[in-house]
Amino acid sequence: MIFVALGVLVLALLVSLGRQPLMARTPARLAGLALAITVAGVAVYDALRGGWLGGSILLTAALWLASSSRAPRRPADAGMGRAEAASMLGIAETAGRDEIEAAYRRLMLRVHPDTGGAAGLAAQLNAARAALLQR
Numbered sequence: 755m756i757f758v759a760l761g762v763l764v765l766a767l768l769v770s771l772g773r774q775p776l777m778a779r780t781p782a783r784l785a786g787l788a789l790a791i792t793v794a795g796v797a798v799y800d801a802l803r804g805g806w807l808g809g810s811i812l813l814t815a816a817l818w819l820a821s822s823s824r825a826p827r828r829p830a831d832a833g834m835g836r837a838e839a840a841s842m843l844g845i846a847e848t849a850g851r852d853e854i855e856a857a858y859r860r861l862m863l864r865v866h867p868d869t870g871g872a873a874g875l876a877a878q879l880n881a882a883r884a885a886l887l888q889r
Contacts (some may be wrong), residue, residue, distance in 0.1 A: 766791070766794075766820075783823045784823075786819055786820075786822060786823030787819075787820060787823040789819055790816045790817075790819035790820035790823060791816070791820075793812055793815055793816040793819060794812075794813060794816035794817075794820075796812055797809045797810075797811075797812030797813040797815075797816055798813075800812060801813075834881055834882065834885045835885070836885060836886060838882070838885075839881070839882035839883075839885040839886045840882075840886060842878060842879065842882040843857040843858060843861065843879070843882050843883070843886070844857055844861070845857045849886070851887065854883060854886050854887060855883075858879060858882075858883045861879055862876065862879055865879065
């Protein structure tokens with residue numbers, strides 16, 4: 755039973771690290787994640803030995819540590835400058851409305867989720883178009 759719990763913890767670690775490149779995490783966040791996994795392992799061990807209250811408290815602490823060690827998510831359009839938006843659409847920063855719309859349509863036909871594309875990339879293209887058209 756302990757091996758199953760440890761396997762689940764290792765799987766959770768791999769899934770957590772797989773969501774974001776390892777280099778994007780700071781050493782403090784990695785240490786917090788390692789501590790969360792250790793505390794979760796101790797919680798499982800304590801619960802298996804009959805200490806349900808202590809195990810529950812430790813598991814809650816492990817979940818809190820794991821959630822606080824995750825990198826904050828940045829909205830797709832937060833802080834997107836005109837240069838970044840133009841680069842994403844593959845046009846010049848001085849492009850007019852028609853050129854922006856044409857580049858947006860051309861790229862959106864390739865990456866739209868309804869045609870098998872990625873929803874995240876489509877959201878970034880929407881944010882880039884909005885950043886260029888609002889000015």
